[in-house]
Amino acid sequence: MLYNIKVKTIDGEETTLEKYKGKVLLIVNTASKCGFTPQLEGLEALYKTFGPEDFVILGFPCNQFHEEDPGTNEEIKNFCQLNYGVTFPLFEKVEVRGENAHELFVELTKRAPFEGWDFSDPVQEKFYGINSDLYPEFTEDPSIKWNFTKFLIDREGNVVKRFDSWIEPEKIAPSIRELI
Template structure:
């Protein structure tokens, strides 16, 4: 089994087979429009522009599960991302990335790559750790996505090769992408 075995919903409601992306490098990201990490859209778009001709596809999956930071409709989310951050990479339908209604793709991704821990020097690490510890003192032991802008890097064969928590620097993400080019 690999990422190509899954189907996801596009913002228009139509199903998309991830097998359509065979041979591409995928960066799958759960996103939110009203989050402290939302400015990452700009850097993700820069990565997409820089490497799309080399086979990189970034796929954004809006999610409203982390303190309701993406409550709008798919259409409004897409418009926001395009008008505020110039997003041209594919944005898919709003998705559940944790809990009992987890999208099968995200269940697979988190089973393939467990929680990596937040970057100790990031300004939001302490806030996230305190917040998550209140909800679950053992949050770090389960593989679930902890917050918006968690990223999964998939190689050209559909294998999940890396997971980046939202506090990881985009330079680290780019370095891993370049190794796969």
């Protein structure tokens, strides 16, 4: 169960996701120096819109993709707050795929694996090429492909849907609304 998984807040406090039980969650691997980083603004807008209805975004910084989040947890927290006004909970930097992947992302990926590339979409075609060049071992597997992969979790802790990096936060709003 997702709620029993141990995590650390961005300030280093060990906890579990138990305190979010009964809420709709959007779990995201974030990065401060990524082409998708402006999605932090859209994520914060979702959080402000739906937060009063028991919706929470949980951000997990990740430096696995072309080293796009090299800072310390404190630097990442300050960057997110100062540049994008982030108020949703942030957690310590984690790995989201491979042998050192955090247990949470292993479970999320197992429940909502990557569904494949759509080569008619130029963004996906570009990221297929990047993955093929930099991370060929992960190109065709169910893993997370880049920063800002988003997992929507219902109030019972079920992974309802995975939104890959190129899906902008505002396009997720209807799916959130259905669960609230």
